[in-house]
Amino acid sequence: MPGFDLGGLGWSAELADNLEQGLEPGRVVAAHRGAFDVVTAHGSVRARLPGRLLHEGVDVAVGDWVGIAGSVIRGVLPRKSxxxxxxxxxxxxxxxxxxxxxxxxxxxxxxxxxxxxxxxxxxxxxxxxxxxxxxxxxxxxxxxxxxxxxxxxxxxxxxxxxxxxxxxxxxxxxxxxxxxxxxxxxxxxxxxxxxxxxxxxxxxxxxxxxxxxxxxxxxxxxxxxxxxxxxxxxxxxxxxxTPGLRELQLSDGGAQSVGRAFADIEALAAECRFGDCGHSTEPGCAVQAALRSGELSAERHRSWLKLQRELRAMAVRTDARLRREEKRMWQLRVRDARSRTRHRPGRT
Ligand SMILES: Nc1nc2c(ncn2[C@@H]2O[C@H](COP(=O)(O)OP(=O)(O)OP(=O)(O)O)[C@@H](O)[C@H]2O)c(=O)[nH]1
Ligand SMILES: [Mg+2]
Ligand SMILES: [Zn+2]
Structure with a gap:
C-alpha cells in the first residue's frame, strides 16, 4: 500500500516525541459504538479501545492522535485542545x-x-x-x-x-x-x-x-x-x-472563558470602586452605570449573569460528585483494611 503523509492530517514532531516506541501513530477520523476509524500512514484501520483503558476513563474523540498496535488503541497522545x-x-x-x-x-x-x-x-x-x-x-x-x-x-x-x-x-x-x-x-x-x-x-x-x-x-x-x-x-x-447540537451546556471551569467571551463587561467590572463589587447595588459600580447609560445592553448583561450562575451550579455538582467518590474510596479502604486484619496469618 502506498505511504500516506500524516503531515497533511496535522502530525507534528511534538506529537512524535510523545508516541510510545513500537506503536503506530494515527488520527481518529470517526467514532462508532465501541470502535474508531483511525487513519495511519498505511491506510484506515477500524480500531477498538481495550477494556482496561475504558475502565481507566481514557477518552477518545474524533481528532485525537492515538498510538495503535494492530487494531487496538494503546494510548492517546496529549491534546492541544x-x-x-x-x-x-x-x-x-x-x-x-x-x-x-x-x-x-x-x-x-x-x-x-x-x-x-x-x-x-x-x-x-x-x-x-x-x-x-x-x-x-x-x-x-x-x-x-x-x-x-x-x-x-x-x-x-x-x-x-x-x-x-x-x-x-x-x-x-x-x-x-x-x-x-x-x-x-x-x-x-x-x-x-x-x-x-x-x-x-x-x-x-x-x-x-x-x-x-x-x-x-x-x-x-x-x-x-x-x-x-x-x-x-x-x-x-x-x-x-458534527451533528447539530440541540443545546450546549457549558463544561466545568469556564470562569476565565466567560471573562473572555464577555471582555466588554469584564473591562467595566475592573472599573468598579470595590474590588469585590457584586455589580448590583454597590456604589461606584461601573457595570450598573453602563447599563443606565445604555452602553451595555440589558440582554447581554442578563446573559453574562446567567452563564456565571450556571458555572457556579456546575461547580457545586462537580464538588458533590467528588465528595461521593471520596466517600466511596474511603469505604473501600476501610473494607480493605478490615479484610486484611481478618486474614492476617496467625490470627483468626
Ligand atoms: N438558501 C440556502 N440554503 C442552504 C445554504 N446552506 C445550506 N442550505 C440548505 O440548508 C439545509 C440544511 O443543510 P445541511 O448542510 O444538511 O445542514 P447541517 O448543519 O449539516 O445539519 P445537521 O447535519 O442536521 O446538523 C439543506 O437543505 C441545504 O441545502 C445556503 O447558504 N443558502
Ligand atoms: Mg450535517
Ligand atoms: Zn460593579
Whole structure:
C-alpha cells in the first residue's frame, strides 16, 4: 500500500516525541459504538479501545492522535485542545465533541432564529477548549439585507472573526475555506440544518456528507448528520463535521472563558470602586452605570449573569460528585483494611 503523509492530517514532531516506541501513530477520523476509524500512514484501520483503558476513563474523540498496535488503541497522545460540553441532564458528566482543533466555526443561519445569546454560549465553550472561535453566518442569500443581523452578532463577538456566507451564491465561501490552511484542523459546530455539511461538501468538492434533501425554511427538524467525522480537504487542511447540537451546556471551569467571551463587561467590572463589587447595588459600580447609560445592553448583561450562575451550579455538582467518590474510596479502604486484619496469618 502506498505511504500516506500524516503531515497533511496535522502530525507534528511534538506529537512524535510523545508516541510510545513500537506503536503506530494515527488520527481518529470517526467514532462508532465501541470502535474508531483511525487513519495511519498505511491506510484506515477500524480500531477498538481495550477494556482496561475504558475502565481507566481514557477518552477518545474524533481528532485525537492515538498510538495503535494492530487494531487496538494503546494510548492517546496529549491534546492541544478539546471541545467539551457537559452532557444533557443533571450530572456533570462531559463529552468531548472534537480534539486537537485549531479553529472552531460557530455556524448559525441568518434568519429570525438567529440567537446572539446562543452564540455567546458557544464562544465561552470554545475559549475554554484551547481552540480559536470564528463565527459563520450562513444562508445570506435568504435575506435582502442581512447586515443589521450581522451587526447584532458582531456586537457579542468581541475579537472574533465573523464570516457571512451563502452556499447558494458562493458569497464568503472562499474566504472561509482559506481559514483552513494546510496542517489546520477546523470543526463546524451549530444547530441542525444551519448548513454545516453543505459547507463541508463544498470544500471537499464532492458530496461526502449527506445534507437535508428538501428545502426547509425553518432550521428545526431531524438531524441529517448523525456522527462526527474528520475530513481531509483537497488542497490541505482538515475539517470535522458534527451533528447539530440541540443545546450546549457549558463544561466545568469556564470562569476565565466567560471573562473572555464577555471582555466588554469584564473591562467595566475592573472599573468598579470595590474590588469585590457584586455589580448590583454597590456604589461606584461601573457595570450598573453602563447599563443606565445604555452602553451595555440589558440582554447581554442578563446573559453574562446567567452563564456565571450556571458555572457556579456546575461547580457545586462537580464538588458533590467528588465528595461521593471520596466517600466511596474511603469505604473501600476501610473494607480493605478490615479484610486484611481478618486474614492476617496467625490470627483468626
Ligand atoms: N438558501 C440556502 N440554503 C442552504 C445554504 N446552506 C445550506 N442550505 C440548505 O440548508 C439545509 C440544511 O443543510 P445541511 O448542510 O444538511 O445542514 P447541517 O448543519 O449539516 O445539519 P445537521 O447535519 O442536521 O446538523 C439543506 O437543505 C441545504 O441545502 C445556503 O447558504 N443558502
Ligand atoms: Mg450535517
Ligand atoms: Zn460593579
Amino acid at each position: 478539546a471541545i467539551v460540553r457537559s452532557a444533557a441532564g443533571r450530572t456533570s458528566e462531559s463529552q468531548t465533541l472534537a480534539a486537537n482543533v485549531d479553529v472552531a466555526f460557530v455556524v448559525s443561519s441568518l434568519g429570525p432564529d438567529l440567537e446572539p445569546r446562543r452564540v455567546e454560549r458557544y464562544l465561552v465553550t470554545i475559549w475554554e477548549s484551547g481552540a480559536t472561535p470564528e463565527i459563520v453566518l450562513t444562508k445570506a442569500d435568504r435575506m435582502d439585507d442581512p447586515w443589521p443581523l450581522v451587526a447584532q452578532v458582531e456586537a457579542v463577538a468581541i475579537g472574533v472573526a465573523v464570516h457571512v456566507v451563502s452556499a447558494v451564491t458562493g458569497q464568503g465561501c472562499d474566504a472561509l475555506r482559506a481559514r483552513i490552511a494546510e496542517g489546520t484542523t477546523a470543526v463546524l459546530l451549530g444547530s441542525s440544518g444551519v448548513g454545516k455539511s453543505t459547507l463541508v461538501n463544498r470544500f471537499a468538492g464532492r458530496e461526502l456528507m449527506s445534507v437535508k434533501e428538501t428545502r426547509v425554511d425553518d432550521d428545526e427538524g431531524r438531524h441529517t448528520t448523525t456522527h462526527r467525522e474528520l475530513i481531509r480537504l483537497p488542497g490541505g487542511g482538515v475539517v470535522i463535521d
